[in-house]
Amino acid sequence: xxxxxxxxxxxxxxxxxxxxxxxxxxxxxxxxxxxxxxxxxxxxxxxxxxxxxxxxxxxxxxxxxxxxxxxxxxxxxxxxxxxxxxxxxxxxxxxxxxxxxxxxxxxxxxxxxxxxxxxxxxxxxxxxxxxxxxxxxxxxxxxxxxxxxxxxxxxxxxxxxxxxxxxxxxxxxxxxxxxxxxxxxxxxxxxxxxxxxxxxxxxxxxxxxxxxxxx
Amino acid sequence: xxxxxxxxxxxxxxxxxxxxxxxxxxxxxxxxxxxxxxxxxxxxxxxxxxxxxxxxxxxxxxxxxxxxxxxxxxxxxxxxxxxxxxxxxxxxxxxxxxxxxxxxxxxxxxxxxxxxxxxxxxxxxxxxxxxxxxxxxxxxxxxxxxxxxxxxxxxxxxxx
Numbered sequence: 001x002x003x004x005x006x007x008x009x010x011x012x013x014x015x016x017x018x019x020x021x022x023x024x025x026x027x028x029x030x031x032x033x034x035x036x037x038x039x040x041x042x043x044x045x046x047x048x049x050x051x052x053x054x055x056x057x058x059x060x061x062x063x064x065x066x067x068x069x070x071x072x073x074x075x076x077x078x079x080x081x082x083x084x085x086x087x088x089x090x091x092x093x094x095x096x097x098x099x100x101x102x103x104x105x106x107x108x109x110x111x112x113x114x115x116x117x118x119x120x121x122x123x124x125x126x127x128x129x130x131x132x133x134x135x136x137x138x139x140x141x142x143x144x145x146x147x148x149x150x151x152x153x154x155x156x157x158x159x160x161x162x163x164x165x166x167x168x169x170x171x172x173x174x175x176x177x178x179x180x181x182x183x184x185x186x187x188x189x190x191x192x193x194x195x196x197x198x199x200x201x202x203x204x205x206x207x208x209x210x211x212x213x214x215x
Numbered sequence: 216x217x218x219x220x221x222x223x224x225x226x227x228x229x230x231x232x233x234x235x236x237x238x239x240x241x242x243x244x245x246x247x248x249x250x251x252x253x254x255x256x257x258x259x260x261x262x263x264x265x266x267x268x269x270x271x272x273x274x275x276x277x278x279x280x281x282x283x284x285x286x287x288x289x290x291x292x293x294x295x296x297x298x299x300x301x302x303x304x305x306x307x308x309x310x311x312x313x314x315x316x317x318x319x320x321x322x323x324x325x326x327x328x329x330x331x332x333x334x335x336x337x338x339x340x341x342x343x344x345x346x347x348x349x350x351x352x353x354x355x356x357x358x359x360x361x362x363x364x365x366x367x368x369x370x371x372x373x374x375x
Contacts, residue, residue: 046366
């Protein structure tokens, strides 16, 4: 779901950078309000590594293959740290592996980072009660993990459909994009399930990892 | 003389009929030329079948020079204009994914091709990074180690 270099009009690429710049500033400002802003950096660094490597692990889903994005998981565990972590992960993916691009880094970060923040808000909103039943907790984790991916995929589809260059066969490209939506739906189910597995595992093994400040 | 004229007149429809017969026939000409074949694949190795290809010439990189669609194996072949030397940009796109590759067509190659009169097929893939799986693995380990090192650094600071 990484938009490569040269596929976006300059206005869209610049708008993406503007949104990413604003969201990064907002996230860092929120992080600085923590009592110890560096306390969550080890956690953020390790999840950045997971995010960075996840793009290299391909899961074959016909007609092509997918790779996990993990933005929902990052949002739940990292909170506001998720956005800068995704920005750094995407930068290294673009520079080292050519996944995405430097000109499209702003758009790609906004596309994956803002749903991560929304997953964080959504998860906290669902847990606002005194004690939430374990099943409801799992469902909300699944919805946050899968929903973040679906939101990113929807943004990707909207951006790519609205920026099809006039020289291309728009119908052929549009049909290919619609066909890819099936793959993204399956990916959302996988991401949601994977997020639930990780969160349940961490709750049992190291529950303090999941303690991030409330939004 | 009368017989000669009759002979000429009878020949005309026969010749006309022959002309029509030639028009219905087939004619195949060939010339050897310099072609560029690209192979587009996803990172997983799956071919990008039926992806849209747009080729831009070095002289006019803003206007598509030729367009087409890859075959099921992700292959697309085009014959560049031998007079236009420089970087031919090839963009392959499918469902918002794809890549752009720059294929240099050097002056020297043109001389070689014209003197030896042999066809040159240049092969290239859309993998812009061009790294082997081992190189990618090493880079991934380096990237992960950078993140782990950052985590360890901040943990150490916290422990002091």
